[in-house]
Amino acid sequence: MANLIDHIGAIHICVTDPKKSYIVGASDAANKEFQDSFGDFGPMPKEIRDKCTPEAHDVLVKAGMKRFVCENYNDILKVKGMPGCILADENGKEVTNQVTALMYEYHTGKISKEEVVGKVRDICLDMRVYQSQSRHTTGYDKKDNLQILGQLYELFQKKNVTNAVAACYEKGEELARQNGAGDRDDWLYYDADYYYAAEEMRGLIQQAISSVAGEWETDVPDFEELERNTLYTLDGKMDFNSVWNWRALNRYCGTISDFNEAPPEGFSFFFQEDKYQAQEGLSPLERQKGAIRIAFGNKIWEVDVPFNNSLVFGAVQEKFNAGELFRDYVGQGEADARLLSFLGKFHVFTSAYGHNMDW
Incomplete structure (x- = not known):
């Protein structure tokens, strides 16, 4: 049987201090949320603490208890295979909304690019944990990890350019109002600052994902190939200018x-x-x-x-x-x-x- 302690998504409970518990492979933010979910249980009862080995402070070791496996454990553990799209379920929708809000906050000046890069990394880590816990992958399969990083890159880059364009048009709306425009969308605004902000973020996203790929010992996605063949084409492609043009045509x-x-x-x-x-x-x-x-x-x-x-x-x-x-x-x-x-x-x-x- 595989070493359960190393499984991506495995939950380690520290019996002496639940707030030292963690999920293998999860981001620091996800582990902090997990640890905070325990609340304050107070000190561990002495009769339990005395039975714990020193290792129990950091990993799952329950003294006086025997490890056992339920009858259908192998069925539960069986990897079912990756879905065609990792964003098609409820978790994927939550991630999509999270990335949309993240990129909007960046392009409207509410958060720094360093914060975005940190969130990009966290989302990659936590998506792998989710897919492993859902038994879609072991978390160590190179092909599966490449799919996770590739599909997340498409999402990050698409939301990067669409929100850069949205922020650009918001600034244009201010100018239009100052110029006496009413409710008619009879104006256009293009600002190179937003174009270059989106280009810079594109490079930072690629660096962050390449770094995660190195940690996972998997291949780096072919970013140009993903952009050329993306299915995110209803409102322009993966670049600022085509998305801007789509908005302009619809005005x-x-x-x-x-x-x-x-x-x-x-x-x-x-x-x-x-x-x-x-x-x-x-x-x-x-x-x-x-x-x-x-x-x-x-x-x-x-x-x-x-x-x-x-x-x-x-x-x-x-x-x-x-x-x-x-x-x-x-x-x-x-x-x-x-x-x-x-x-x-x-x-x-x-x-x-x-x-x-x-x-």
């Missing part, structure tokens, strides 16, 4: 055409379909104008978007390339080449045009 007022190009550092882009919220006394074309606000380095530019939805006032123009508008505004030789290149990926349009687009 029906803009898009970016290239997800692979990184933005210039210090860049932000704000677009609002209606430049003027109070339209009394404006000409028909003035009333239709949109506005773009571009920040880069220590400069800020405000560029009009000359929408026109009627042939009465000339050629219909409901869609514009932000890079072309910016180049026309500042002049060909005045714009930073990298800024101009990235702006050229942005297209802005009226909500009427967006609702009639071919998706």
